[in-house]
Amino acid sequence: MTFAKRFVALGDSFTEGVGDYDPTLPNGVRGWADRVAEQLMLADSGWGYANLAIRGKKITQVLDEQVDAAVALKPTMVTLYAGGNDILRPRVDIDALMAGYEAGVARLAATGADVVLFTGFDSVASAVFGKTRGRTAIYNEWVREIADLHGAKIVDYWRMREFRDWRYWDADRLHMSTAGHTLMAKKVLELLQAEDVIDLPALPDLAVLSRRAAMVANVRWAREYLGPWIGRRLRGTSSGDSLTPKYPQLTGLHATA
Structure with a gap:
């Protein structure tokens, strides 16, 4: 097209x-x-x-x-x-x-x-x-x-x-x-x-966390996101290594909600 x-x-x-x-x-x-x-x-x-x-x-x-x-x-x-x-x-x-x-x-x-x-x-x-x-x-x-x-x-x-x-x-x-x-x-x-x-x-309503709850959330974030991110950097790998472009050729899109 x-x-x-x-x-x-x-x-x-x-x-x-x-x-x-x-x-x-x-x-x-x-x-x-x-x-x-x-x-x-x-x-x-x-x-x-x-x-x-x-x-x-x-x-x-x-x-x-x-x-x-x-x-x-x-x-x-x-x-x-x-x-x-x-x-x-x-x-x-x-x-x-x-x-x-x-x-x-x-x-x-x-x-x-x-x-x-x-x-x-x-x-x-x-x-x-x-x-x-x-x-x-x-x-x-x-x-x-x-x-x-x-x-x-x-x-x-x-x-x-x-x-x-x-x-x-x-x-x-x-x-x-x-x-x-x-x-x-x-x-x-x-x-x-x-x-x-x-x-x-x-x-959504902005959550108000206690100091302890904020600490727990930070520890969870470090374990689930920061740690794996650092690990990929140390290994010289990327989350996109196995991916190809979403739309490598020109295409038409239809608006959705």
């Missing part, structure tokens, strides 16, 4: 949709990018959509494995967010990585597509991930400079204070929940000046 307009999404778990689970969909997730594509198609059936993002990918992997594929699809619009998995490593040279990132953005922009980039989230409220806040700030300055150089739009995740509410996050405290992905979809569509009929889900 030929599409007059082509939206191609690149990146890692953020764009793949981890945290917004749906076992009926490829890779078992939906996510903000799918939701944006659905709304674009609802307004204009000429849109096609491909999502090349795979969880666990680092910047170099995203650039090496996804940029050529994206260019081959002749995109009208491209979204790119990668770097979170690099920032969380014990050691990382952000400056060196972002030189490669700039080259990838240049290739995408050269297609004539509208390019949409993301700043990293401000993890100030996280006792664990907050330690990487400085790295994210450096990453963000590079993203802003690269966007200026290539005329890209920016979804400024860093400045979205709503996401400091933990009800927008999955139980793993690393990925957005369904509510978070839905809100992000609306933010992206707002940047694109595109109409949407997305209803934000009602948030």
Whole structure:
């Protein structure tokens, strides 16, 4: 099928949709990018959509494995967010990585597509991930400079204070929940000046935990999520090693609830 307009999404778990689970969909997730594509198609059936993002990918992997594929699809619009998995490593040279990132953005922009980039989230409220806040700030300055150089739009995740509410996050405290992905979809569509009929889900009451209950919850989280995550890093493996892109070719989507 030929599409007059082509939206191609690149990146890692953020764009793949981890945290917004749906076992009926490829890779078992939906996510903000799918939701944006659905709304674009609802307004204009000429849109096609491909999502090349795979969880666990680092910047170099995203650039090496996804940029050529994206260019081959002749995109009208491209979204790119990668770097979170690099920032969380014990050691990382952000400056060196972002030189490669700039080259990838240049290739995408050269297609004539509208390019949409993301700043990293401000993890100030996280006792664990907050330690990487400085790295994210450096990453963000590079993203802003690269966007200026290539005329890209920016979804400024860093400045979205709503996401400091933990009800927008999955139980793993690393990925957005369904509510978070839905809100992000609306933010992206707002940047694109595109109409949407997305209803934000009602948030549950904010739980107030005693000190002991909070400690128990933290221990459970460390056992169920942090420990396995560290284990994969030590083994040099990724949760996305056995996965392929959700939508490697342009397709049409239908909006669901």
